[in-house]
Amino acid sequence: MTIAGRINAAVAIVILSASAVAVVALGVREYHSHRDDLLTRIVAEVGSQTALPVAIYFRETQQIDGLLTQLLRLSPAISQARLYSEEGNVLAQHNRFPGAAEPLPDFSSLRSSGLSPLDTGHGAHASDTAPTRSRTLATLTGGERVLDLTVPVLSSVNPVRDALSRQEFGQALASPATSRYVVGYVHFGISVSMLMLLILPSLALLTATAAVLAGLVIWLLSRHIRRLTAPLSRLARIADEIATGKLDQPITVDGSGEIKEIAKVLNAIIGGLNKYKTRMDVDHQLLSMKVEERTAQLTQRNDELNKAVEQVTETKNRLRQMAYFDSLTSLPNRRLFTEQLDLLLRLAKRNNRLLALLFLDLDNFKRINDSLGHSAGDILLKEVAHRLASCVRESDVVAHFVDSESRIDVSRLGGDEFTVVLNEVENAEAVATIAQRLLNALLQPVEIEGHELVVTPSIGIAIAPTDATDMEGLLKAADTAMYHAKAGGKNKYLFYSNDMDAAGVERLLLETDLRKALDRNELLFHYQPQVDTNTGTVVGVEALLRWQHPDQGMIPPFKFIPIAEEIGLIGELGSWGLREACRQLVELREEGYALPKIAVNVSALQFNRNFCAQVKAILQETGLPPSALELELTESIMMEDSHSTVKALQEFRGMGLRLSIDDFGTGYSSLSYLSRFPLDELKIDRSFVIDFDKSDNDASLVLAIIAMGRSLKLELVAEGVETHEQFHFLTDNGAEVIQGYLFSRPVTATELRPLLAPGYFLEQIREIRADSHEGGYSSAL
Structure with missing residues (x-):
């Protein structure tokens, strides 16, 4: 300044x-x-x-x-x-x-x-x-x-x-x-x-006046000061130019006697500096030429060596990373994991210690990829890897069980499988504690692209040397246990046992027969009536899929439906079931039976982008009015809350179909989707109904579900009603439509026809209510 x-x-x-x-x-x-x-x-x-x-x-x-x-x-x-x-x-x-x-x-x-x-x-x-x-x-x-x-x-x-x-x-x-x-x-x-x-x-006027006066005074003073200091400023600039060697000509300055004396001294300095500068310039030029030449040579050699070292180091690290680590999660891949597992097995054998191998498979990961895209799946895998690594010790090994060579762009072989090695564990109880910790960690919701997802794993556990002593045997045992955990309902862990090998062979045979069941016409429907307790009339039936195996007899759906979902047959089975249910209801109506609706269960894997078009085509093919078909949806479909789900439900509502939530309260229930989605019916799960008199919590939950459904103007259906006490508890508290063995077990279409007569169950209902008066029954709450 x-x-x-x-x-x-x-x-x-x-x-x-x-x-x-x-x-x-x-x-x-x-x-x-x-x-x-x-x-x-x-x-x-x-x-x-x-x-x-x-x-x-x-x-x-x-x-x-x-x-x-x-x-x-x-x-x-x-x-x-x-x-x-x-x-x-x-x-x-x-x-x-x-x-x-x-x-x-x-x-x-x-x-x-x-x-x-x-x-x-x-x-x-x-x-x-x-x-x-x-x-x-x-x-x-x-x-x-x-x-x-x-x-x-x-x-x-x-x-x-x-x-x-x-x-x-x-x-x-x-x-x-x-x-x-x-x-x-x-x-x-x-x-x-x-x-x-x-x-x-x-005050603002006063401030403005003071500001104007202050500005005016400052402006007048600054002009006067600039005039007084102008010669000194010029001498200062001249001195700076002399110091930097930019001024080599004599100077003239207007001013008082002191300023002229300073200018005279500066001119003498300029003359001496010019002579010295001329001599030094020659010497410096000769020296600079030699130094620059040598420096350029050394710099070039040094750059070449540094570049070569960097290239070798980067190549080495990249090759090692590609060979031994998964590029997505940065965890050890299958190759590095097997090497580490083999080494840890030999150390455990030498030290006579136990080693546990946990094989994790993410449940329904393919559905997340299909619904939200592979980018969302990649984000989910990275979050799973981070959570698994945070749950174990540094001496343990967490790996993404994927071959680095098999990952090509958007496809991944075994991308939803992870392995965890617990080194030097005390006993099986300690392993179970870690497995439960992993389950709890993965159950926390993951926020991905505006969607809140809950991912569950199926975990198989094998312990060396109890279950196997070598790497291949231990991997096979853990994989077998994981397979049974998934077949047993998922979101759990199982320890390997010898009985699982025989069960695995049986499952393979069942998979083979299931693929042929449709061609052999082995699948059929049983229908369970839904009875209006005011009129005693059947107001709807639930279509329940059955498999009549030629050798094993009637196989329940809880055994073959999960298999169909895992081997990719659920779409074909669901399409056949929907068409068959619609066809049989049209046939019953043509025979003069007044059945208002038929309810068909929909798998979460079946609910994809083409499902709406498929349902519309089946209704047109069979001639069934849309209002007579009710789709029973699982809570997992609702919790997905994606744009495609909302759009599909709105399209179903526009077609005139009825939408029902099956087994409400048994999963990750969210009250928000009941008001956000266009639903017609809420089904109370039988697990609450059968235990209402054994648990105050279950009774309170049933009452809360009934009150919530009525406040949202949803129809209510209570499942699994088997006793008079359950009947009175539900009807006294507002549930009017009952489904269960109290009235009828699931029956074939032939056995269903007599039950469709108007008021068929009315006499039975009167007897039940008469028994309650004689026995002095009162509501549970």
């Missing part, structure tokens, strides 16, 4: 500081003046209100309210006005800002012991609230404060005298007063921030 600039800056700071101090002082003076004037006007206005003593004495509420409202108009800063009796009781209160109303102050604090009854009380207190207009100003000034002003209301009439008429009171006021009595006090709460806000315009 130049000399003139520094002087100008110092002068500007001094002038601006003085202006600021002056503005602040004048602002404080203006505030105190405005405040004192307001207080004076308030006291004068209260004294001039001749009607106020009369209103106080006769307790005229309407008159008092009007006078307080008039007093509030004295200034926008008056936030509240309260009228106290001479004893300190509140007679009336008005707040200008209802949203910022203050609590009633203690009358004793307003009238301190140092005041006489005739004195005006002054005070102030901090407040947590401020008027909306001045809230920002209150925050900037350290918080809102309220000025308290209590003004006595005087009268020539003694307030303790009773039974005065208005005429007597007026005559007393009109006659010369010999004594003055206090009949009450008016308390005013005055917002300090509003007072400051009222003086802001004059």
Whole structure:
């Protein structure tokens, strides 16, 4: 910065500081003046209100309210006005800002012991609230404060005298007063921030005036200073140019005698420097040529060596990473894992210690890839890898069981399989503890692209040397245990046992037969009626898929449905089942049976992008009206909450289909989807129904589900009803449609026909209700 600039800056700071101090002082003076004037006007206005003593004495509420409202108009800063009796009781209160109303102050604090009854009380207190207009100003000034002003209301009439008429009171006021009595006090709460806000315009004008004057003075001084310091500034620039060697010509400077002497000295320096510079330039040029030549050669050799080392190191690291680590999760891949497992097995054998291998497979990972895309699947795998690694010790091994060679772009072989080696474990109980920890860690929801996903694993556990002593045997045992955990319902862990090998062979045979079951017409439907307990009529049936195996007999769905989902047959089975159910209902209606609807269960894997078109095509093919078909959806479909799910459900509703939630409350139930999705029916799971009299929690859950369904205008169907007690508990609490063995087991279409007669179950219902009266039955809750 130049000399003139520094002087100008110092002068500007001094002038601006003085202006600021002056503005602040004048602002404080203006505030105190405005405040004192307001207080004076308030006291004068209260004294001039001749009607106020009369209103106080006769307790005229309407008159008092009007006078307080008039007093509030004295200034926008008056936030509240309260009228106290001479004893300190509140007679009336008005707040200008209802949203910022203050609590009633203690009358004793307003009238301190140092005041006489005739004195005006002054005070102030901090407040947590401020008027909306001045809230920002209150925050900037350290918080809102309220000025308290209590003004006595005087009268020539003694307030303790009773039974005065208005005429007597007026005559007393009109006659010369010999004594003055206090009949009450008016308390005013005055917002300090509003007072400051009222003086802001004059303060702004004052600030603007001071700023203009300060700017004018600074501008005049800066011009004068620039003229005085111009020669010195030029000499300073010349000195800088001499120091850097940029000036080699004599200089001339206008100014006083001292400045000319300085210019003469500088010219002598320039002459000497020019001679020295000429000699040094020659020597420096020769030396620089030699140094630059040698430096260039060394730099070139060094760069070549560094580049070669970097390339070799990067190539080595890249090859090792590609060979031994998964590029997605950065965990050891199958190759590195098997090497580490083989080494740990030999160490465990030498040290005579146990080693556990956990084989994890993510349940329904393919559905996540198909629904949200492979990018979402990759994010999920990375999160799973991070959680698994955080649950085990550093001495343990977590690997992504995937071949690095098999990962090509968006396809991954075994991408949802992970392995964990627990080194030197104490016993099987310790392994079970770690396995449960892994299950709990993965059960926490994962937020991916706006979707909240819950992923569950199936874990197989093998322990060396109990289950196997070599790597291949241990891997096979853990894989077999994982396979049985998945077949047993998923989201669990199982230890390997020898019985699993025989079960694996049986499952392979069952898979083979299931692939042929459709061609051999071995699949059929059984139908379980849904009975209206008011009329005894079947108002719907649930179509339940059965497999009549030629050798093993009737195979229940819980055994072959999971297999169909795993081997990719569920879509074909679901399409056949939907078509067959629609066809049989059309056939029943053509025969004259009045069956309003048929309910078909839909697998989560079946609910894909083509499902809507498939349902529409089947309805057109069979001729069944859409309103007669009800799709029973699982909670996993609802919890997905993707755009495609919402769109599909809305499309079904537009077609006229009925939508039902099956087994509500047994999964990860979310109350939000009940109101967000276009649903028609809610089914109460049988697990709550059968245990309602054994558990208060189950009974309360059933009541809550019934109340929730009715409030959302959803139809209710209670499943698994088998006893009279269950019937009475449900019907007494609002569930009118019953499904269960109490009325009928699942039957074939032929056995169903007689049950469809109007009021078929009415007599049975009457007997059940009659039994309840004889036995003195009452509702459980």
